[in-house]
Amino acid sequence: MDVAEFRRRGREMVDYVADYLENLEQRPVYPDVEPGYLRSLIPTEAPLEPETYEDIMKDVERVVMPGAASPACTELETVMLDWLGKMLQLPECFIAGTQGHGGGVIQSTASEATLMSLLAARCKAIRWVLASNPEKSEAEILSKLVAYTSDQAHSSVERAGLIGGVMMRKVPTDNSYAVTGDILKKMVEEDKAAGLIPFYFCATLGTTPSCAFDHITELGPICNKENMWMHIDAAYAGSAFICPEFRHLLNGVEFADSFNFNAHKWLLINFDCSAMWVKKRSDIIGAFKMEPLYLKHENQESGLVTDYRHWQIPLGRRFRSLKMWFVFRMYGLKGLQAHIRKQVGLAKEFESLVRADKRFEICAEVIMGLVCFRLKGSNELNQTLLKRITKSREIHLVPCQLSGRFVLRFAICSRSTESHHIQQAWRHITQLTFELLQEPAH
Ligand code: PLP
Numbered sequence: 001m002d003v004a005e006f007r008r009r010g011r012e013m014v015d016y017v018a019d020y021l022e023n024l025e026q027r028p029v030y031p032d033v034e035p036g037y038l039r040s041l042i043p044t045e046a047p048l049e050p051e052t053y054e055d056i057m058k059d060v061e062r063v064v065m066p067g068a069a070s071p072a073c074t075e076l077e078t079v080m081l082d083w084l085g086k087m088l089q090l091p092e093c094f095i096a097g098t099q100g101h102g103g104g105v106i107q108s109t110a111s112e113a114t115l116m117s118l119l120a121a122r123c124k125a126i127r128w129v130l131a132s133n134p135e136k137s138e139a140e141i142l143s144k145l146v147a148y149t150s151d152q153a154h155s156s157v158e159r160a161g162l163i164g165g166v167m168m169r170k171v172p173t174d175n176s177y178a179v180t181g182d183i184l185k186k187m188v189e190e191d192k193a194a195g196l197i198p199f200y201f202c203a204t205l206g207t208t209p210s211c212a213f214d215h216i217t218e219l220g221p222i223c224n225k226e227n228m229w230m231h232i233d234a235a236y237a238g239s240a241f242i243c244p245e246f247r248h249l250l251n252g253v254e255f256a257d258s259f260n261f262n263a264h265k266w267l268l269i270n271f272d273c274s275a276m277w278v279k280k281r282s283d284i285i286g287a288f289k290m291e292p293l294y295l296k297h298e299n300q301e302s303g304l305v306t307d308y309r310h311w312q313i314p315l316g317r318r319f320r321s322l323k324m325w326f327v328f329r330m331y332g333l334k335g336l337q338a339h340i341r342k343q344v345g346l347a348k349e350f351e352s353l354v355r356a357d358k359r360f361e362i363c364a365e366v367i368m369g370l371v372c373f374r375l376k377g378s379n380e381l382n383q384t385l386l387k388r389i390t391k392s393r394e395i396h397l398v399p400c401q402l403s404g405r406f407v408l409r410f411a412i413c414s415r416s417t418e419s420h421h422i423q424q425a426w427r428h429i430t431q432l433t434f435e436l437l438q439e440p441a442h
Helices: 003-022 053-067 072-087 110-132 138-144 155-164 181-193 216-225 237-242 244-250 281-288 321-355 379-392 419-438
Strands: 103-107 145-150 167-171 197-204 229-233 258-262 274-278 360-362 370-375 398-402 405-411
Touching: 003 053, 053 072, 053 321, 072 103, 072 274, 072 321, 103 110, 110 138, 110 145, 110 155, 110 197, 110 229, 110 258, 110 274, 110 281, 138 145, 145 155, 145 181, 155 167, 155 197, 167 181, 181 197, 181 216, 197 216, 216 229, 237 244, 237 258, 237 321, 274 281, 321 360, 321 370, 321 419, 370 379, 379 398, 379 405, 379 419
Parallel strands: 145 167, 145 197, 197 229, 229 258
Antiparallel strands: 103 274, 258 274, 360 370, 370 405, 398 405
8 A cells, every 4th residue: 555545545544433423323232243253254364465455444344343342353353363373374273263272362562472471371380389289388489480581582571570570590592592402401400400490481583682593393392391381482573484484483383382473563563463372271361360240241151252351461452453454454465475575685685785895794694684793893893883873863773782792783674665775774884884994093
């Protein structure tokens, strides 16, 4: 959709909402549908090819309006998470379907998804220990619980540990900044010998500093054997798994208890839309269920209705699956794959420019849309270069530290980035580099 069409559709949407308000009195107060009504009205998978905006709007009237804000809001979310799960080729156990034990939910952010998984794992672990040691107090068990994550994990994982009141140990990474099975295994064994209770591991697929991928095919079996919850945080990289050529990076997800990525980061859906799947919905619901009288409803015990309030911290929720439905249909799976491929291609273009300039080095394998690079030389030199880049206000780079070295990160983020932007950015960086290296101190 170009800007002109966006303007036109925006105006049409205001009219649609105004018509709705004007005719509200003619609409029923209660939705006249049975639980599960929506699934049968739409396809079981996202379309491959783009569909028209008109077709989607017709379906809003046909599919959403009979179920008003709820149950349509809940049911569309479950089906959209199934669509997305199928795009990612998630194992069947994560797909809700009509009979599944797992399923997906939209959280606001990856931080929230990690926290939810940690709290659910904590609850499960406490119950499990209590079952064989009823004399122990919850506080005593809590003080022994230990969680693990990579030393490259996002700060939100450590924060989840702080909020959840559990110990979080950082697992050292290998030369490519990934956690491998042997290191985790060793730490878990040491901790068990010291009387601690390992209960949770948060793996990262696509770390924030360098987009590294933990070896989940090795880590998953260790977690399963040790009865530890494995959560996978793929906040950024997860979107790319809709492309068959990147899907292998998700191999091992079958061992995970929960998996999350931010569809709002790289899948063209506006903020906020953090997609999270759990293998066993009972694990997450069991941890947070509250049933006050004012929230009871007649379908509660039927098993036909998903109450997402048990899957998240807030009670109220927005109708965020509408955004998914529109985007998936407007682009089609092929359109979304083309978007990812284009951005990875642009990152590769930037990588080639860096590699062709002997003054620079690439600091981590370029797999997706992130290029970690630096000037060969001191950290101070690179810090000065970044300061000048920032001061000139043409491009925005965020640094990281890799193996003690100050590294610049070039990330392709915007939907509208084109090759000429990459070339322009590189010209700018090399111009500033030229000026910097001309100075006597360097
Ligand atoms: N995890 C990873 C790997 C990230 O890269 C980020 C953000 O960049 C986060 C978690 C935090 O994401 P959010 O802002 O959705 O909480």
